[in-house]
Amino acid sequence: xxxxxxxxxxxxxxxxxxxxxxxxxxxxxxxxxxxxxxxxxxxxxxxxxxxxxxxxxxxxxxxxxxxxxxxxxxxxxxxxxxxxxxxxxxxxxxxxxxxxxxxxxxxxxxxxxxxxxxxxxxxxxxxxxxxxxxxxxxxxxxxxxxxxxxxxxxxxxxxxxxxxxxxxxxxxxxxxxxxxxxxxxxxxxxxxxxxxxxxxxxxxxxxxxxxxxxxxxxxxxxxxxxxxxxxxxxxxxxxxxxxxxxxxxxxxxxxxxxxxxxxxxxxxxxxxxxxxxxxxxxxxxxxxxxxxxxxxxxxxxxxxxxxxxxxxxxxxxxxxxxxxxxxxxxxxxxxxxxxxxxxxxxxxxxxxxxxxxxxxxxxxxxxxxxxxxxxxxxxxxxxxxxxxxxxxxxxxxxxxxxxxxxxxxxxxxxxxxxxxxxxxxxxxxxxxxxxxxxxxxxxxxxxxxxxxxxxxxxxxxxxxxxxx
Amino acid sequence: xxxxxxxxxxxxxxxxxxxxxxxxxxxxxxxxxxxxxxxxxxxxxxxxxxxxxxxxxxxxxxxxxxxxxxxxxxxxxxxxxxxxxxxxxxxxxxxxxxxxxxxxxxxxxxxxxxxxxxxxxxxxxxxxxxxxxxxxxxxxxxxxxxxxxxxxxxxxxxxxxxxxxxxxxxxxxxxxxxxxxxxxxxxxxxxxxxxxxxxxxxxxxxxxxxxxxxxxxxxxxxxxxxxxxxxxxxxxxxxxxxxxxxxxxxxxxxxxxxxxxxxxxxxxxxxxxxxxxxxxxxxxxxxxxxxxxxxxxxxxxxxxxxxxxxxxxxxxxxxxxxxxxxxxxxxxxxxxxxxxxxxxxxxxxxxxxxxxxxx
Numbered sequence: 001x002x003x004x005x006x007x008x009x010x011x012x013x014x015x016x017x018x019x020x021x022x023x024x025x026x027x028x029x030x031x032x033x034x035x036x037x038x039x040x041x042x043x044x045x046x047x048x049x050x051x052x053x054x055x056x057x058x059x060x061x062x063x064x065x066x067x068x069x070x071x072x073x074x075x076x077x078x079x080x081x082x083x084x085x086x087x088x089x090x091x092x093x094x095x096x097x098x099x100x101x102x103x104x105x106x107x108x109x110x111x112x113x114x115x116x117x118x119x120x121x122x123x124x125x126x127x128x129x130x131x132x133x134x135x136x137x138x139x140x141x142x143x144x145x146x147x148x149x150x151x152x153x154x155x156x157x158x159x160x161x162x163x164x165x166x167x168x169x170x171x172x173x174x175x176x177x178x179x180x181x182x183x184x185x186x187x188x189x190x191x192x193x194x195x196x197x198x199x200x201x202x203x204x205x206x207x208x209x210x211x212x213x214x215x216x217x218x219x220x221x222x223x224x225x226x227x228x229x230x231x232x233x234x235x236x237x238x239x240x241x242x243x244x245x246x247x248x249x250x251x252x253x254x255x256x257x258x259x260x261x262x263x264x265x266x267x268x269x270x271x272x273x274x275x276x277x278x279x280x281x282x283x284x285x286x287x288x289x290x291x292x293x294x295x296x297x298x299x300x301x302x303x304x305x306x307x308x309x310x311x312x313x314x315x316x317x318x319x320x321x322x323x324x325x326x327x328x329x330x331x332x333x334x335x336x337x338x339x340x341x342x343x344x345x346x347x348x349x350x351x352x353x354x355x356x357x358x359x360x361x362x363x364x365x366x367x368x369x370x371x372x373x374x375x376x377x378x379x380x381x382x383x384x385x386x387x388x389x390x391x392x393x394x395x396x397x398x399x400x401x402x403x404x405x406x407x408x409x410x411x412x413x414x415x416x417x418x419x420x421x422x423x424x425x426x427x428x429x430x431x432x433x434x435x436x437x438x439x440x441x442x443x444x445x446x447x448x449x450x451x452x453x454x455x456x457x458x459x460x461x462x463x464x465x466x467x468x
Numbered sequence: 469x470x471x472x473x474x475x476x477x478x479x480x481x482x483x484x485x486x487x488x489x490x491x492x493x494x495x496x497x498x499x500x501x502x503x504x505x506x507x508x509x510x511x512x513x514x515x516x517x518x519x520x521x522x523x524x525x526x527x528x529x530x531x532x533x534x535x536x537x538x539x540x541x542x543x544x545x546x547x548x549x550x551x552x553x554x555x556x557x558x559x560x561x562x563x564x565x566x567x568x569x570x571x572x573x574x575x576x577x578x579x580x581x582x583x584x585x586x587x588x589x590x591x592x593x594x595x596x597x598x599x600x601x602x603x604x605x606x607x608x609x610x611x612x613x614x615x616x617x618x619x620x621x622x623x624x625x626x627x628x629x630x631x632x633x634x635x636x637x638x639x640x641x642x643x644x645x646x647x648x649x650x651x652x653x654x655x656x657x658x659x660x661x662x663x664x665x666x667x668x669x670x671x672x673x674x675x676x677x678x679x680x681x682x683x684x685x686x687x688x689x690x691x692x693x694x695x696x697x698x699x700x701x702x703x704x705x706x707x708x709x710x711x712x713x714x715x716x717x718x719x720x721x722x723x724x725x726x727x728x729x730x731x732x733x734x735x736x737x738x739x740x741x742x743x744x745x746x747x748x749x750x751x752x753x754x755x756x757x758x759x760x761x762x763x764x765x766x767x768x769x770x771x772x773x774x775x776x777x778x779x780x781x782x783x784x785x786x787x788x789x790x791x792x793x794x795x796x797x798x799x800x801x802x803x804x805x806x807x808x809x810x811x812x813x814x815x816x817x818x819x820x821x822x823x824x825x826x827x
Binding site: 052113114185189401404407414418422 | 470474477480488492494499502581582585586589592620644648651805806808
């Protein structure tokens with residue numbers, strides 16, 4: 001028993017340390033990628049693309065389900081995106097609130113007998129609406145079928161060769177689309193998807209549908225998420241993108257070649273992680289067909305999204321995310337350490353599986369086994385404590401390094417905000433992290449039971465962000 | 469306890485503490501730098517504005533200004549805003565301070581990539597014909613972004629002599645760079661038409677022409693929209709290369725006249741659906757109803773885009789809307805879908821009607 005506890009404790013500690021070191025390595029790798037990206041973003045004059053007639057047109061597709069609180073602000077923000085030619089297609093997935101009515105009122109929509117293509121099978125369309133205002137907006141009202149199904153309807157309705165899928169509760173930075181499309185324009189034959197940089201809207205100042213100043217949110221839960229987003233989008237994805245191993249193009253901003261989505265079968269209906277599922281299916285489709293392709297990430301394509309402000313909503317979100325990941329792990333188990341799937345199969349997908357999916361179980365085991373092992377004298381308490389502290393330090397180093405990389409955006413330079421961010425780097429390990437570990441374990445325990453749409457309570461941009 | 473573990477603990481703790489200090493200092497520094505940049509930008513903007521309003525160049529210009537990228541940005545902003553006499557004044561300010569020469573020096577290859585890129589990026593807005601030679605050397609720079617900026621600079625100073633060299637380079641670079649090069653040449657306007665036509669003719673005469681760049685040149689001629697390009701575009705439309713035919717059909721939408729109607733009527737029966745789709749748009753843009761029957765027949769084409777474009781073209785032709793309404797009542801559901809879509813977009817469907825019944 002002593003040996004079992006000693007070995008188990010050691011395995012958990014080594015696992016935890018390996019996880020933190022891996023994240024640190026990705027962060028260092030991302031630093032190199034971001035340097036070049038920053039130079040091009042600053043001096044490459046990509047805004048010239050805005051006046052180019054050669055820029056490919058884009059359809060912005062949005063799935064909306066009970067988004068009454070923020071749908072009008074979100075569409076207004078999208079309509080102000082700087083790009084030569086784009087349209088917005090909103091699929092109302094049988095909302096039970098007044099999402100559709102708010103859209104009809106705000107944008108003077110009227111019903112039209114508009115034909116919708118059937119490239120991807122979807123739930124039935126009830127009615128298509130067009131706007132009388134000078135905005136290329138189409139709203140498709142459809143039977144409820146889940147987020148993936150709603151996005152598929154919007155993609156079927158989209159007219160242009162590139163579709164940008166986004167959520168109905170986001171604010172898209174004015175230049176986000178042009179930054180993402182730059183990557184497409186630079187390699188149109190191979191780039192089939194581009195992900196954007198998602199940032200928490202909480203605490204930001206919003207004026208006329210634009211974020212004019214980022215801010216550190218008030219509550220610890222929101223600050224913790226801010227740090228998580230920075231670690232994920234600034235410190236990890238640039239590296240994965242550089243080696244064409246992005247396992248996930250986030251649903252809040254994902255630009256796809258329309259044909260790639262159709263070829264991969266569209267978004268999965270009833271899937272809680274439809275974005276990760278589609279990204280992996282696109283990888284698999286192109287790898288199996290031996291067609292050269294790239295799935296990229298643009299750190300300059302910034303999208304602001306509302307993050308949960310309460311523990312209950314955050315719990316629901318994390319459970320939903322982890323169940324989505326669980327389904328994806330099951331569906332794409334053949335990709336793990338599969339050399340035919342390139343860097344995705346050999347590096348990023350195994351990382352997702354072993355350090356995202358399995359992590360909560362191992363971490364929880366650690367919280368149970370290590371104290372027992374210390375109590376019964378199976379391990380030297382001091383040695384365990386030191387190893388644990390080392391692992392925490394490595395994690396904090398990763399967070400601090402991520403914040404340093406994030407400095408390229410020039411956010412949060414107020415001394416008080418700096419102090420708040422520095423504090424959260426240490427405080428996150430004192431309960432917040434453990435809380436999410438527990439939720440993720442519970443998500444695994446209860447399996448795939450919920451519907452595809454998460455029931456996140458939206459407070460709307462006006463509430464969540466400061467008015468400018 | 470193992471000394472190694474203690475050392476690792478010490479290193480990680482030290483690194484954490486260092487990073488905390490570094491982050492705090494960087495954030496503070498960044499804040500001050502941004503504040504300082506804001507103040508300087510405001511100062512330069514007001515200084516240049518005052519010079520411009522008084523029409524007086526500084527008698528003893530401060531050399532520090534000419535070296536400062538923020539001053540370059542302020543001058544560039546004014547240069548892009550003003551025209552005529554005021555623009556000549558800004559040019560003389562650039563000359564007097566030697567800003568162009570400073571930027572040309574910084575754009576030399578011995579400087580790091582970021583310095584070169586920043587310099588040539590400013591030079592695009594501030595270049596005068598005096599910098600033509602320097603810009604011409606920059607279009608051979610190893611960095612693609614520097615090359616693109618150099619082409620834009622040459623386009624802005626109107627150096628038509630460089631067009632053929634630019635297009636030659638475009639044949640050797642990646643498609644995105646060639647596309648941005650083409651964009652820059654569009655900015656040159658009508659002056660670029662003759663050299664581009666000459667280059668296309670020369671390229672076509674080769675045994676192995678650059679298919680992509682000739683197609684791109686065809687498209688850029690269309691974007692410039694000059695009728696002088698029509699003969700060469702018609703020749704491209706009749707070529708055996710689908711990409712050239714697509715580009716020519718697209719370009720004739722903007723540069724086509726009556727001369728193009730017959731070749732386009734042939735093109736709408738092309739084997740390649742992309743050519744059909746573009747040619748029908750071009751015919752619609754000419755608003756000549758001579759081919760209305762043939763266009764109406766394309767409503768039953770097997771390709772979605774051809775049907776949509778044919779319906780779109782019909783909305784622009786006299787009597788075309790009636791054809792579309794007739795297609796709505798017809799038995800072909802594909803034609804009805806296309807007609808319905810375009811009638812909806814064009815607002816021609818005043819009455820609200822249900823979708824045609826489908827099988």
